[in-house]
Structures are given as C-alpha cells and as structure tokens.
Amino acid sequence: MQYGPPRDFQNLDHSEALQNSQNLSGHSITRLYRYKNEREGLLLNYNDGWGEIAPLPGFSKETLQDALDETLSLLHDLPSARPKLPSVRFGVESALKPFPSKPIRLPLCALTPREGFTTLKLKLGSLSLARAIDFVKKYLPSFRLRLDFNRQWSLGQALEFANHFKKEDFEYLEEPVNSFHDLIEFSRQTQFPIGADESILSDPWQTIPSLKAAVVKPTLLGSIPKIPxxxxxxxxxxxxxxxxxxxxxxxxxxxxxxxxxxxSFLKEDYLQNPIACRDGYFSWTPSPIDTSKLCLIS
Incomplete structure (x- = not known):
C-alpha cells in the first residue's frame, strides 16, 4: 500500500474536544483520547489496556468520523461490545488487554537500507521497468528483499521484470500487478513468491499458486485472517x-x-519510552502513555 510519512505528530489540536465519553462501571475506567495532525486517530484506554483506532484515509472503508461514532456508541458496553468497523474492532480488542509490561524485541524489515538490517522492503510501483530493475540490483544479494508494487504494474511489465531475476532472489513480491486475475497468472507463469496485501480485503487470496506471505494490516482488517x-x-x-x-x-x-x-518516520510519539528501530530489530521497553500530548474527550 502506498502512503507518505506524516510530517509531524507534535502539534495536536486541543480545541477539538468532541463529546463526553467517560464510563465508570464498577472498577472499570474507560477514557477516549484524540490526536490530530497530518494523521488523525483515537486512543482508547480501558483499565490497564490501550488501543488505537485510526482508519487510514484512502485505504480503510470507514472514516475517522465513522470510527468515532461507533466507538462512542459502545463505550458503555465494554468489555462485551462487538464493534463492526475494522479499525474500531482492532482498537477495542487491543484495549481490552493490559498494555504490554514486558520488553518487546522482534526482527524488523527496514524501509530504508541501513546497517544492521538483513531484510529490506522496496516500493517499486511508481518506477519505470528499467529503473526498477537497476534499483533492485543495487541491493542484491546484500538484503533479503520484499518488493511492493502497490498493484500499479501491468502483467506484461511484471513478467518482463521477472525475466531479469530468479525467484530465489526475493522473499516475496507484494501485489505486483493491477488485478487479481493477472496476479494469479503472474504467479502461475513465474512461480515467484507472492505476498498478498490488498487482495486479502476482497479476493480469494489463498488460491494464489506461489503464495508465500499474507501481509496483514490489523487496522484495515480488524483481525487476523486464517493463514494457510x-x-x-x-x-x-x-x-x-x-x-x-x-x-x-x-x-x-x-x-x-x-x-x-x-x-522511523515519526518525529514525536505518545510512548514515554520510544520504540527503537535499529540493528535489525523492533525493540521497546515498557513505559506509560504520555497523555499530556492528547486531547481527552471528556
């Protein structure tokens, strides 16, 4: 999927308080916050848990207003509420679990080539065929490559690209062509490993002959689908x-x-201890949320 990094997360609009939504039910406390800048979203705090509700414009089926309306309608029904909108479902299910209290350390795929990383994702959809071929060759065999085409290429372009490489060169090619029918055909002809992303939203992606990976964005899907x-x-x-x-x-x-x-694109965040994206890992030491940077809907 194609989107640009936010310019800045630090200048929050504190004047945009919406409507009251605090729920005191027994010993349960629910608070809803809003952040607003280039990227807008909601942070839901339920007891010791936190979840983010942030539809991605241009990709999510729902708008932020849709998500806000549904969230406000179900706050008093937590924890038994069952949201329908994907971003709300993901945020609510996250908030119903205590926020992690143990360090997190996971292998990370880099978006820019840098020291310490072995897996690199390259976005090729907007490049010409010749430029994409040259660009990819710069990083072989130094990195394990994931190539993301954002469904922007024709079947002919993708097949010509494949003629310049071996299937073993790549971890997978993510949505290389602009229709699911052509994706099946590309997979059948080349046997290159395929990563399904947009296809998961609407197509029978499990039928891709050379399927290697399901690229799952919980905010867009709401939950994790069954993986073959x-x-x-x-x-x-x-x-x-x-x-x-x-x-x-x-x-x-x-x-x-x-x-x-x-x-890595964020200039400021709401975690008191920032996440470290370096040396090939996504690492985080547990810390509280800095609510001073958020707009409380209260």
Missing part, C-alpha cells in the same frame, strides 16, 4: 502511532520480520 499452512504471516503498519504499533507487535511471532518500520 506454511504461509508467513507478516504483520504490517497502517501508519499508526507507537501505541498501535505495540498492539500489532504483541500479535507477532519472532520468526518473521515485522513491517513496522514506519515508526
């Missing part, structure tokens, strides 16, 4: 803040590098 045997689950970001990334990281195994290097 021997297929890698690659958990990936939808440009969440550190709170959402920690919620994704807690779902990951330590065997497959996660796609959470988007944190």
């Amino acid at each position: 045997p021997k297929i890698d689950l690659v958990l990936s970001s939808s440009m969440e803040s550190g709170v959402g990334l920690i919620s994704i990281a807690r779902l990951a195994s330590n065997k497959v590098p996660v796609g959470l290097d988007t944190y």
Whole structure:
C-alpha cells in the first residue's frame, strides 16, 4: 500500500474536544483520547489496556468520523461490545488487554537500507521497468528483499521484470500487478513468491499458486485472517502511532520480520519510552502513555 510519512505528530489540536465519553462501571475506567495532525486517530484506554483506532484515509472503508461514532456508541458496553468497523474492532480488542509490561524485541524489515538490517522492503510501483530493475540490483544479494508494487504494474511489465531475476532472489513480491486475475497468472507463469496485501480485503487470496506471505494490516482488517499452512504471516503498519504499533507487535511471532518500520518516520510519539528501530530489530521497553500530548474527550 502506498502512503507518505506524516510530517509531524507534535502539534495536536486541543480545541477539538468532541463529546463526553467517560464510563465508570464498577472498577472499570474507560477514557477516549484524540490526536490530530497530518494523521488523525483515537486512543482508547480501558483499565490497564490501550488501543488505537485510526482508519487510514484512502485505504480503510470507514472514516475517522465513522470510527468515532461507533466507538462512542459502545463505550458503555465494554468489555462485551462487538464493534463492526475494522479499525474500531482492532482498537477495542487491543484495549481490552493490559498494555504490554514486558520488553518487546522482534526482527524488523527496514524501509530504508541501513546497517544492521538483513531484510529490506522496496516500493517499486511508481518506477519505470528499467529503473526498477537497476534499483533492485543495487541491493542484491546484500538484503533479503520484499518488493511492493502497490498493484500499479501491468502483467506484461511484471513478467518482463521477472525475466531479469530468479525467484530465489526475493522473499516475496507484494501485489505486483493491477488485478487479481493477472496476479494469479503472474504467479502461475513465474512461480515467484507472492505476498498478498490488498487482495486479502476482497479476493480469494489463498488460491494464489506461489503464495508465500499474507501481509496483514490489523487496522484495515480488524483481525487476523486464517493463514494457510506454511504461509508467513507478516504483520504490517497502517501508519499508526507507537501505541498501535505495540498492539500489532504483541500479535507477532519472532520468526518473521515485522513491517513496522514506519515508526522511523515519526518525529514525536505518545510512548514515554520510544520504540527503537535499529540493528535489525523492533525493540521497546515498557513505559506509560504520555497523555499530556492528547486531547481527552471528556
């Protein structure tokens, strides 16, 4: 999926308090916060748990207003509420679990080549065929490559690209062509390893002949789909803040590098201890949330 990094997360609009939504039920406390800048979202605090609700514009089916409306409607029904919108479901399910109290350390796929990393993701969709070929060759065999085409290439372009490489050169090619029908055909003809991303939202992606990985963005899907045997689950970001990334990281195994290097684009975050994305790992030491940077809806 294609999106640019946010410019800055630090200038929050504290004037945009919405409507009251505090729930005191027995010993349970629920608070809802909003952050607003280039990226907007909600942070839900339920007892010791935190979840992020942040639809990704242009990719999520719901808007932030849709997500806010559903979240406000179910606050008084926690923990038994069953959200329908994917971003709300992911955020609520995350908040119902205590926020991690143990350090997290996971292998990480880098978005930019740098020292200490062995797995690198390259976005090729906007490049010409010739430029993409040259660009990829720069990083072989130094890195294990994941190539993301964002469904922007034709079948002919993708097949010509494949003629310049071996299938063993890549960890997988993510959505190399602009239709699911052509994706099946590309997979059948080349047997190159395929990563399914957009296809998971609407297509029978499990039928891809050379399927290697399911690239799952919990904010877009709401939950993790059933993964076929021997297929890698690659958990990936939808440009969440550190709170959402920690919620994704807690779902990951330590065997497959996660796609959470988007944190490197944030200039400021709400975790008192920032996440470290270096030396090939996504690492975090537990810390409280800094609510002073958030707009409390109260």
